[in-house]
Amino acid sequence: MPTITKSNIAYDKRSLNNQTLLKLYYNMLKPRLIEEKMLILLRQGKISKWFSGIGQEAISVGVTMALKPSEFILPMHRNLGVFTSREIPLHRLFCQWQGKASGFTKGRDRSFHFGTQEFNIVGMISHLGPQLGVADGIALGNLLKKNGNLTAVFTGEGGTSEGDFHEALNVASVWSLPVIFCIENNGYGLSTPTNEQYNCKHLADRGKGYGIESFILDGNNVIETYTKVQKLAESIRKRPRPILIEFKTFRRRGHEEASGTKYVPKELMDEWEAKDPIENYRSFLFSKKILTQQMDEAYIEDIKSEIDAALESAYAEPNIIPSQTTELNDVYKSFDYKEYTPSKETTELRFIDAISESLKQSMRKHKDLVIMGQDIAEYGGVFKITEGFVEEFGKDRVRNTPICESAIVETAMGLSISGIKSVVEMQFADFVTSGFNPVVNYLAKSYYRWEQEADVVVRMPCGAGVAAGPFHSQTNEAWFTKTPGLKVVYPAFPYDAKGLLATAINDPNPVLFFEHKALYRSIRQDVPSDYFTIPFGKAAFLKEGEAVTIITYGAGVHWALETLDKNADISADLIDLRTLQPLDKEAIIKSVKKTGRAIILQEDSLFGGIASDLSALLMEECFEHLDAPVKRVASMETPIPFIGQLEDQYLAKGKFEDALLELLNY
Known part of the structure; x- marks a missing residue:
């Protein structure tokens, strides 16, 4: 790369030592060289698609280096620097992009649509918005575990137009969750410019509406990004709360390479090319005699050798051989059903009481199980199923939520990533439409995609016969039986409701648990008093x-x-x-x-x-x-x-x- 004699970005190295300054450079250089290689392979037809983050490396690298390795990051397409700074072996990354078995999704998803518990990274899904609520859930898990960790999540300026963005910020604010929301404002959502995307001066201004501190950073200045995020992270660990950061940067390649950049004015492109985060930082390091030409050449040679070796090993890995058995077995996480036999002592219970008793006994069995829903805490829910739960289990585990079904389902997914079970109550099954996307696209597909269980039960009060009309009476189970990856339970008696709900909570897979409202107080039955389970799939x-x-x-x-x-x-x-x-x-x-x-x-x-x-x-x-x-x-x-x-x-x-x-x- 040519040397820029004078940097166009004002750097203040502050108290950073030379080792850190060079590490920032090396970590930016690595994804740039990988991307340049990928663009060559794309032209050669050796990869099918590429979403370029060229010109945005300072954000990914600065944020990742500012966080502890134990802290989760939820990146997007243009955040290759997150993956490389977390030192994921390039062989595995290249296998992921080529659909090989040593990737992270067994060829089932592409590019950055994957997560890895090993490196504490959770990749995006194409719907963009849900990862923001998932970050809330991981952050909530950190709070409940009192581990002092925070979570960082990325979105673009286009993603801030989605309802998930607003729901996630609101939940994070109301619950004081330790999460950093990172907006990469790179000028265009595919071809739509920012002036057609939002009508405020800065996206960071939106933080005020949610009572969230917000900051605007030069996303091309790696030192500013690293030092500010590091300082904010230290503060959040001591006083948990959400923070919103808008990084000003630019997307210098197409949304993906096939789309091109013809819609971008040349003078705007030239302006941002002059602000290239790597070339400017490189010139700064040269000017301070921290980096020499010899060191730079050694870095480039080292990285290119690593790329070539990893590519060679990825190419050498055999193609995946399709197996229907393997595919079908990986839709659900295996569940070793454990039978808890009913006691002989019984009590006559209404259907609604059986649900309540099963929930209560499961809360006692699973000491970190969290229940979330509208009005479920002190009020006990609209059907009074969780009445008295706060007194026994506390508000950390029995959580009133804002009216935002999408964000709460996503939060439940984040809790599962943290290793915590949860039950989400839809006030009425009809309202699941407001959280439909994360149910069918996130909960249902996560295990199949990257072996991450969605240990979530969604309770669905449903059904007609109670004069509730079009929006409180649907029995919409067929929406979910159609979706591989979900389990659907629909009991008719108190005995079954109690035992099946216990099994649903034990099962690490996502379960839609339908409860007919007309049966709540009309059906009674003698039900074992103790905790017991009933297996799924047995009529x-x-x-x-x-x-x-x-x-x-x-x-x-x-x-x-x-x-x-x-x-x-x-x-x-x-x-x-x-x-x-x-x-x-x-x-x-x-x-x-x-x-x-x-x-x-x-x-x-x-x-x-x-x-x-x-x-x-x-x-x-x-x-x-x-x-x-x-x-x-x-x-x-x-x-x-x-x-x-x-x-x-x-x-x-x-x-x-x-x-x-x-x-x-x-």
Whole structure:
């Protein structure tokens, strides 16, 4: 690289020793040389894509060197310097980019979409925003463990337009979380300039709205970045709180190389090229006689040799051989189910009491388990399930949250990265739409992508029959059974609710736990008083017969029981699925092969629901044993109405008896 005779950036080395000053230079030089090599390989067709951080190295390196190795960093595409400053072996990085087994995702994700507990780095997902809330969760884990660590998370100026940014800052502020939010303001979100991205003078000004200290730093000045972040980090460790930093810099390459930079005015590009963080810092070190030409050449030769050797070893590694067994086995973290047998002593409990008791006993069993949700602390939740929990477990573990479902699901993910289990209460299952992205894209995919479990239970009060209307009555389980990586549980009785919830909390995988509101106070049952578990994937046979198999779950179980009580002459297998993912396919198929008829009852509207998949399964597996077409019964294809007579018309409950008799008479 050519020498700039005079630096265009004003450096103040302060009390930094020469060793640190040179380390800052070396750590910036390394990602630059890697990037230059990657651009050559891209032109040669040896890699498929590259997101360049050329010109932004000072931020990644300065922040990473200012933090302790034990402190998590959540970087983005243009933060190669985070990975190299944490001294991840280049062989593993190159294997990651080439989809080799020695990478971090077994070829399942690309570039920087990975994390590593070994190096305390959590990479991004393409949706950008969720990592901010995940950083909150890791920071909360630091607080609860009292380990004195902080967390740093990166986003771009474009990412600050996402709702996750605002939710994460608000949660961090309300809970005084030790997290540094780093905004790399590099001029463009793909091709959209900053004046079309936000309408305030500085993004750092947004910190004021959340009661957060904020700072603006020259993102091309590595000394300013390193020393300021180091000072702020020391302060945060002593007095935990969030801080927002806006780094002013520029993206000198395309969003990714294929997009180019034609939309950038030449004079603007020239201005920022003159502020190159490496060449200017190099000139400063030369001028202070800290770096010599010989040292510089030795650094470059050393790094290039490391790059070439790592590339050669990565190329030499064999390509991944696809294995369906391997892929399927890696969707979920293995879970060694431990059975806790029920005691003989029982108490009559309502469905809602069984949920509360299971939560309480799990809180006692798992000493760091955290429950989060709106109004769940002193108020006890809108259904009073957590009433009295604060008095026993304290507000650190029973946490009222702001109204921000997305950030709280992300926070739960961050807690899991910290090794802490959590239960998130959606006030109503309908409200999960506000946290849908992190559920289906972060919780569901993390283990498959980089073997990071999402040890999170999301409680989902759901269902109609209580005159709550379109926004408080949905039973939306089919949204999640469609998503590999999630487990879906839907009990119909207090006994099952208590045992299955205990299992859900023990399971290290993400579980959507549906609780039908109409059953909360209407269904009672004798339930073992002590802690016990029920395995997932085991349906319950409530009745056994020869004429027909009835398959249902949730409130549908009670509708089917009422119908059979009215029609005592019907000989039926009544299967309560209890868990929808995993599904007890064996029990279903065995029953239908025996009876020759099947009817599937669901509360959800028909199209795209669980009943459709079950019907297809039975047609494929039991066709030659069927004496009639598989029958599906579901609610109307409308949103859920409020007024009682319309809700009654909507629900599948009123249609089931006629459909069952029709099937038997086929």
